[in-house]
Each structure stands twice: as C-alpha cells, then as structure tokens.
Amino acid sequence: MYRYAAFVLLLASGIAVQLSHGVEVRVTDSEDKLCIYANVMVNFSVSYEVSGNKTETAEIELPSKVTTNGSDCSSTSSMLKINFGEGHSWSVNFTINGSNYEADSITFAYNLGDKSLFPNATSNDTIPVIVTPEISGVVKDTCYSCKSSDTIESKMVNQTLWNVLIQAFVSNNSKSENITSCAADVPVTPAPPTTHAPTAAPTTKTTPAPVPTTTPTPTLPPPSVGNYSVKRDENSTACLLAEFGLRIGVKQGEKYQEMNFDPNGTSVTGKCGDNSSDLVVTSNTMTIMLTFTNDTKKFRLHALNITGKTSSGAVFSEANTNLSLWEAAVGASYMCNKEQNYTITGALTLFTFNLRVQPFGVKKGVFSTAEECFLDSDLSFLVPIAVGVALSFLIVLVLISYLIGRRKSRTGYQSV
Ligand SMILES: *[C@@H]1O[C@H](CO)[C@@H](O)[C@H](O)[C@H]1NC(C)=O
Ligand SMILES: *[C@@H]1O[C@H](CO)[C@@H](O)[C@H](O)[C@H]1NC(C)=O
Ligand SMILES: *[C@@H]1O[C@H](CO)[C@@H](O)[C@H](O)[C@H]1NC(C)=O
Ligand SMILES: *[C@@H]1O[C@H](CO)[C@@H](O)[C@H](O)[C@H]1NC(C)=O
Ligand SMILES: *[C@@H]1O[C@H](CO)[C@@H](O)[C@H](O)[C@H]1NC(C)=O
Ligand SMILES: *[C@@H]1O[C@H](CO)[C@@H](O)[C@H](O)[C@H]1NC(C)=O
Ligand SMILES: *[C@@H]1O[C@H](CO)[C@@H](O)[C@H](O)[C@H]1NC(C)=O
Ligand SMILES: *[C@@H]1O[C@H](CO)[C@@H](O)[C@H](O)[C@H]1NC(C)=O
Ligand SMILES: *[C@@H]1O[C@H](CO)[C@@H](O)[C@H](O)[C@H]1NC(C)=O
Ligand SMILES: *[C@@H]1O[C@H](CO)[C@@H](O)[C@H](O)[C@H]1NC(C)=O
Ligand SMILES: *[C@@H]1O[C@H](CO)[C@@H](O)[C@H](O)[C@H]1NC(C)=O
Ligand SMILES: *[C@@H]1O[C@H](CO)[C@@H](O)[C@H](O)[C@H]1NC(C)=O
Numbered sequence: 001m002y003r004y005a006a007f008v009l010l011l012a013s014g015i016a017v018q019l020s021h022g023v024e025v026r027v028t029d030s031e032d033k034l035c036i037y038a039n040v041m042v043n044f045s046v047s048y049e050v051s052g053n054k055t056e057t058a059e060i061e062l063p064s065k066v067t068t069n070g071s072d073c074s075s076t077s078s079m080l081k082i083n084f085g086e087g088h089s090w091s092v093n094f095t096i097n098g099s100n101y102e103a104d105s106i107t108f109a110y111n112l113g114d115k116s117l118f119p120n121a122t123s124n125d126t127i128p129v130i131v132t133p134e135i136s137g138v139v140k141d142t143c144y145s146c147k148s149s150d151t152i153e154s155k156m157v158n159q160t161l162w163n164v165l166i167q168a169f170v171s172n173n174s175k176s177e178n179i180t181s182c183a184a185d186v187p188v189t190p191a192p193p194t195t196h197a198p199t200a201a202p203t204t205k206t207t208p209a210p211v212p213t214t215t216p217t218p219t220l221p222p223p224s225v226g227n228y229s230v231k232r233d234e235n236s237t238a239c240l241l242a243e244f245g246l247r248i249g250v251k252q253g254e255k256y257q258e259m260n261f262d263p264n265g266t267s268v269t270g271k272c273g274d275n276s277s278d279l280v281v282t283s284n285t286m287t288i289m290l291t292f293t294n295d296t297k298k299f300r301l302h303a304l305n306i307t308g309k310t311s312s313g314a315v316f317s318e319a320n321t322n323l324s325l326w327e328a329a330v331g332a333s334y335m336c337n338k339e340q341n342y343t344i345t346g347a348l349t350l351f352t353f354n355l356r357v358q359p360f361g362v363k364k365g366v367f368s369t370a371e372e373c374f375l376d377s378d379l380s381f382l383v384p385i386a387v388g389v390a391l392s393f394l395i396v397l398v399l400i401s402y403l404i405g406r407r408k409s410r411t412g413y414q415s416v
Contacts, residue, residue, distance in 0.1 A: 022163050023062050027071040027080060035073035036080045037143070037175045039165045042090060045158040046110055050120040058117055060110075062090065078168045087111035087126060092133075094168035101169055102136035103144075108157060129157045135166075138180045143167040146182035183222055222339075223247050225354045226263025228281055229365070230270035237365030239272035241333070242279055245353035246288070248306060250316050252347065257310050261286055276302075277359040285309055291321075292359035294330050299360050301325040304344055318348035326357055328371040333358035336373035 027036035042062040050056050063084050070081040070089070081091040091107045108131075110117075113124035131152045138144040149162035164182075167175055223245035229238035246261035262283050270279040279290045286308030293302040305319035325342060328334035335356045342350045358367050 022165070023064055023066055023082070025066060025068050025080070025082060027068050027073060027078075029073040033173045034170045034175070035168070036071065036078055036094075037165075037167045037170060038080055038082075038092075039163070040161060041163045043160040044108065044110070045160075046118070047156050048112055048118050049122050051122055056118075056120065060088075060117055073169075075169075080166075080168070085111075085117065086114035088114065088117075092166070096140070096169065097136070099140055100137050101140055102138060103133050103166075103168075106131050106133050106152070106159070108159060110157075127156075129154050131159065133161075135182070138168075139178075140169060141171055141176050142178040142180045143176055144182070145179045146185055148182065148184035150182075150184065183224075186221065220247060220258055220260055222353055223260035223351075224263050226261075226266060226281070228263075228266075228268045228279060230268065230272055230277070230279060232272055237362070239362050240270060240277050240279055240292075240359050241362055241365075241367055242290075242357045242359075244355040244357070247351040247353070248286075248308075249349035249351070250310060250318070250347060252310065252314055252316060257312075258351075259285070259308075259310065261288065272359075279359070292326075292357070294360050297330060298327055299330050299334075300327040301357075304350070306344075306348060306350075316347070318345045320344045320348075326355070331361040331368055333367045333370045334373070335370035336376055338373070338375040340373065340375070 022039040022041050024039040025037075026034055029035040040062070044058075044060040044062075046058045046060065047055050048058065062082070066082045066084045068081060069083055070079075070091075072079045072081075076096045078094045079091055080094070081089055083089045087109075088111055089107075089109045091109075093104045093107075094101055095104055107128055109126055109128040111124075111126040112118050112121040113126070115121065131154050133152060134150070135144055135146075144164065144166045146164040147162065149160055151158055151160045170176070225243060225245040228242045230240035231237070232239050245263075247258055248261065249256060249258045261281075262285070263281075264283075266281050266283045268279070268281050271277065275294050277292045277294075279292075281288050286306060289303075289305040290301060291303035291305075292299050301323055303319065303321040304323060305317070305321075307315070307317040309315055323344070326334045326336075333356055336352065337354050340352045340355070342352075344350050356367060356370065361368065
C-alpha cells in the first residue's frame with residue numbers, strides 16, 4: 001500500500017516536472033480543432049558580431065511565454081510557429097509523406113535588435129537560420145517523442161532540442177497517446193527484440209514492449225546516418241553523393257566486436273573519374289575507402305578498404321578489391337534502406353543502414369532516381385507467398401500420386 005502510494009507520488013511529480021519545464025503549445029485550425037501539439041525544450045547558442053570586430057555568443061533558452069501566431073495547418077502541410085521575446089521565432093514545417101509525416105525544416109529567426117539578448121550587437125537585423133532536423137517517418141496519428149538531446153549545428157547558431165513531444169496533423173481534436181520514438185531514445189527503453197533495429201529511422205511503439213527473450217550480446221543502437229559528397233573542385237556541385245549509417249564487425253583472433261561508424265566530425269576526400277570514383281571518409285577511429293567502378297552501363301562498389309582501431313586499441317586493416325555490391329545503372333543511384341550485411345573479408349563484416357549512393361553522373365548535386373535493393377522493394381512480400389504456393393503445390397502433388405497409387409493397386413486386385 002505504501003509502495004503503491006510512493007509510486008503514484010513519483011509518477012505525479014514526474015509529470016509535474018515535465019510540464020513545468022517544457023514549452024507547451026497547441027495550434028488549432030480554421031475550425032478551431034487541435035491540429036498541432038508540441039511540448040519542447042530548446043536552447044540556442046548564437047554567435048553574433050559586436051563592435052571592435054569581435055564576436056560574442058549568446059545562450060538563449062526558449063522561454064515559457066510564447067505565442068503561436070502565424071502557425072498554419074492544412075491537410076498535407078503544416079507550420080508550427082513559436083514567437084517569443086522581442087521578435088524572435090522558431091518555426092517547424094511538417095509535411096505528409098505517405099502514411100507518415102516529417103519535419104522538413106526548422107527556421108530560427110533572431111532579432112539582433114533585441115539588446116537584452118544580444119548586448120552590443122552591431123546589427124539590428126532579424127536573421128533567419130534554416131536547418132533540416134532529423135524528424136522523419138513519424139507514423140500519422142502518433143506523437144514524435146525524443147527525450148534525448150539533439151544539437152543541430154549551423155554556421156552561427158547551434159540549437160539543442162530535448163524532451164521533445166510533437167504531433168502534427170492531429171485528428172479527432174486530441175493528441176494521440178501513441179508514440180513514435182526517435183532513434184536516440186530507442187536503446188534506452190526496452191524495445192521489442194526485432195532482428196536488429198532495421199533503420200536509423202524512428203521506430204513506432206503501439207503495443208507495450210514485450211519482455212526481451214534473447215539478448216546474447218548488448219546490441220548497439222543503430223548507427224547515425226551520415227551525408228558525404230565529393231566535388232571535382234571547390235566551385236562545382238557534387239559529383240559523388242553518399243548517405244549511409246555504417247556498422248562494422250571485426251574479428252581478431254577469437255574476439256568479435258561490432259562498432260558503429262560515427263559520422264560526426266568526419267572528414268571526406270575522394271575523386272570522381274569516368275571509370276572509377278573514390279570516397280574516403282575518416283573519423284577519429286576509422287578510415288573507410290570505397291572505390292566504385294563504371295563499366296559502361298552499370299556501376300558497383302568494387303573495392304573497400306577499412307583501417308581503424310577497436311575499442312581495446314587493437315589496429316586492423318581489411319580490404320577487398322574484388323567486390324560487386326550496390327549495383328545500379330550509371331546515372332541512377334543505389335538505395336537500400338533496410339539493414340544489410342556483407343562479408344567483406346574473413347575478419348570484416350559490413351552492416352549498412354539507410355544506404356544511398358551515386359558515384360557517377362550526379363546532376364545538380366542531387367541524387368538521381370533510385371534503384372532500390374530487393375529487400376526494400378514492394379515485391380519482397382512475395383517471397384513468403386511463393387514459398388507457400390510451392391508448398392501447397394507439393395502437397396497436392398503428393399495427394400494426387402497417393403490417389404493414383406491407390407486406384408492402380410485397387411484395379412490391380414480386381415484384375416487378378
Ligand atoms: C539550456 O540552457 C540552460 C540555461 O542556459 C542551461 O542551464 C541548460 O543546461 C541548457 N541545457 C542543455 C541541454 O543544453
Ligand atoms: C575584421 O576581421 C577580419 C578578419 O577576421 C579582418 O580581415 C578585418 O580587417 C578586420 N577589420 C577591422 C576593422 O579590424
Ligand atoms: C538600431 O536601432 C537603434 C534604435 O532603434 C538605433 O538607435 C541604432 O542606430 C540602430 N543601429 C543600427 C546599426 O542600425
Ligand atoms: C556550435 O557547436 C560547435 C561544436 O560543438 C562549436 O564548435 C561552435 O562554436 C558552436 N557554435 C555556436 C554558435 O555556439
Ligand atoms: C494506438 O494504437 C493502437 C494500435 O495500433 C490503436 O488501437 C489505438 O487506437 C491507438 N490509440 C490512439 C489514441 O491513437
Ligand atoms: C572558384 O571561384 C573563385 C571566385 O569565383 C575563383 O577565385 C577560384 O579560382 C575558383 N576556383 C577554382 C578551382 O576554379
Ligand atoms: C559531435 O561531436 C562534438 C564533439 O566532438 C559533440 O560536442 C557533439 O555533441 C556531437 N554531436 C552529435 C550530434 O553527436
Ligand atoms: C561510364 O563509362 C563509359 C565508358 O566506359 C563512358 O562512356 C561513360 O561516360 C561513363 N559514365 C560516366 C558518368 O562517367
Ligand atoms: C574508361 O573505359 C573506357 C572503356 O573501357 C576506355 O575507353 C577509356 O579510356 C577509360 N577512361 C579512362 C579515363 O580511363
Ligand atoms: C588499405 O588502406 C591502408 C591504409 O591506407 C593501406 O596501407 C593498405 O595498403 C590498403 N589496402 C589495400 C588492399 O589497398
Ligand atoms: C574475383 O571474384 C570473381 C568472382 O566473384 C572470381 O572469379 C575471381 O577469381 C576473383 N578475383 C580475385 C583476384 O580474387
Ligand atoms: C545478415 O543478414 C542475414 C539476412 O540478410 C541474417 O540472416 C543474418 O543474421 C545477418 N547476420 C548478422 C551477423 O547480423
């Protein structure tokens with residue numbers, strides 16, 4: 001009884017803490033129905049110019065006193081605009097993407113004329129900064145939840161978001177109780193034991209998580225997805241584009257270890273050729289070199305060389321220069337969102353997540369049409385059906401031969 005009361009108390013104080021800290025807003029549409037709900041915590045770090053040719057950094061917290069004037073809802077796109085202080089605003093654009101929705105961009109506009117936040121600023125301008133958040137694949141009629149903190153960096157502004165709970169395209173005039181969690185939150189909560197979390201995209205939790213059955217090794221969180229590009233020279237657009245989350249498995253003697261490749265703070269080099277292109281990404285623990293070849297119509301990943309250090313400090317270097325992976329037509333891109341694994345050498349396994357590459361024929365610096373891997377395609381659902389059909393066919397065959405056999409033996413008896 002006491003324990004129960006303590007639990008309730010804990011629960012209540014937990015809720016109170018969350019409510020008292022986050023900035024909670026509700027946007028209604030033209031019919032006065034709730035269309036966007038948000039409870040967020042945001043910190044801004046803004047660097048600005050002061051006299052004497054110096055820069056200062058202002059640390060700003062999203063205050064609790066805000067308005068949502070200028071927010072807008074339609075059935076396919078919505079905007080949440082949070083206004084605060086002397087002419088500052090923080091806006092998020094949402095769009096529908098199939099049965100999901102996503103946040104396409106966040107615009108933070110800050111007014112340097114507000115001398116309480118930006119003392120001694122030389123300018124009075126309001127400066128908009130547009131960034132792309134990683135809020136996608138949110139299932140419709142669920143809230144996007146991300147308790148983990150996420151810092152979005154841009155040239156002059158860093159935005160740190162945490163304890164985020166947002167629902168756009170609200171139906172039935174009420175916030176959903178169902179949650180789509182961000183990838184960063186997933187390893188914290190006991191997620192259902194899927195065969196590895198398949199993507200870096202958020203996972204949806206609609207039912208209470210079942211008790212994990214088998215956890216032989218601590219599973220790594222899905223690796224973050226990095227964007228890499230190579231240019232011919234500094235003034236041209238990208239000639240090679242790549243986007244992937246990467247994990248490698250390394251065997252050294254008896255020891256097998258898996259490591260995520262951290263795209264944060266990587267350096268990218270490479271070259272684009274007619275017949276061969278290279279991408280080299282270096283993080284502080286690994287260097288990955290990918291060589292793609294173009295044989296007239298198709299490209300493929302031909303060579304992979306990974307050198308690095310394991311967490312215990314042991315150095316490894318594994319390469320295969322005779323691969324034929326990620327094949328697609330020259331002028332198209334290769335895409336595979338599902339988790340894939342490849343045996344590169346006896347000691348090296350490569351796991352890819354949300355993979356998309358285009359090493360040749362990039363136009364205007366953006367990916368061309370994607371050729372998707374089989375697992376992603378709509379046809380992969382046919383595999384179990386095909387197996388089922390084959391099995392039932394076999395059963396029918398056995399049945400027929402049994403019937404024929406019985407008939408033969410019966411006529412056999414009669415003729416004797
Ligand atoms: C946000 O800013 C406040 C005040 O500057 C600070 O106390 C807090 O630690 C910051 N939180 C994060 C997650 O950066
Ligand atoms: C201001 O700094 C820039 C480089 O940071 C320098 O090129 C410029 O001469 C400086 N101007 C003055 C007035 O000090
Ligand atoms: C900024 O605005 C203040 C008051 O409106 C004005 O006195 C000042 O000259 C302005 N500064 C600039 C750089 O425009
Ligand atoms: C943003 O974060 C990066 C990395 O932590 C830091 O180097 C940079 O100075 C920050 N910028 C601002 C405006 O705070
Ligand atoms: C949450 O998801 C479950 C299962 O998909 C559904 O039955 C239920 O109606 C949903 N609840 C809300 C509030 O959307
Ligand atoms: C890039 O453009 C700048 C100015 O537009 C020029 O000075 C520079 O030489 C160009 N660099 C190359 C590699 O073409
Ligand atoms: C990237 O790395 C810097 C320092 O190396 C760290 O401060 C920052 O939080 C990292 N950002 C992400 C998104 O992990
Ligand atoms: C691919 O190679 C063929 C000849 O081998 C060449 O004609 C074509 O231009 C190459 N494609 C690109 C995008 O370099
Ligand atoms: C690319 O390959 C084609 C055909 O194999 C060849 O004719 C051409 O010289 C090669 N180009 C380069 C730059 O190596
Ligand atoms: C792989 O890269 C390492 C380091 O750059 C180099 O020493 C090694 O020779 C390369 N291996 C192959 C097969 O190219
Ligand atoms: C490369 O792979 C092909 C088939 O996968 C094989 O026939 C060939 O011998 C291999 N070449 C080398 C140098 O390993
Ligand atoms: C590699 O993928 C296959 C299916 O594509 C899966 O059965 C296997 O368990 C995976 N291997 C590892 C080490 O995850």
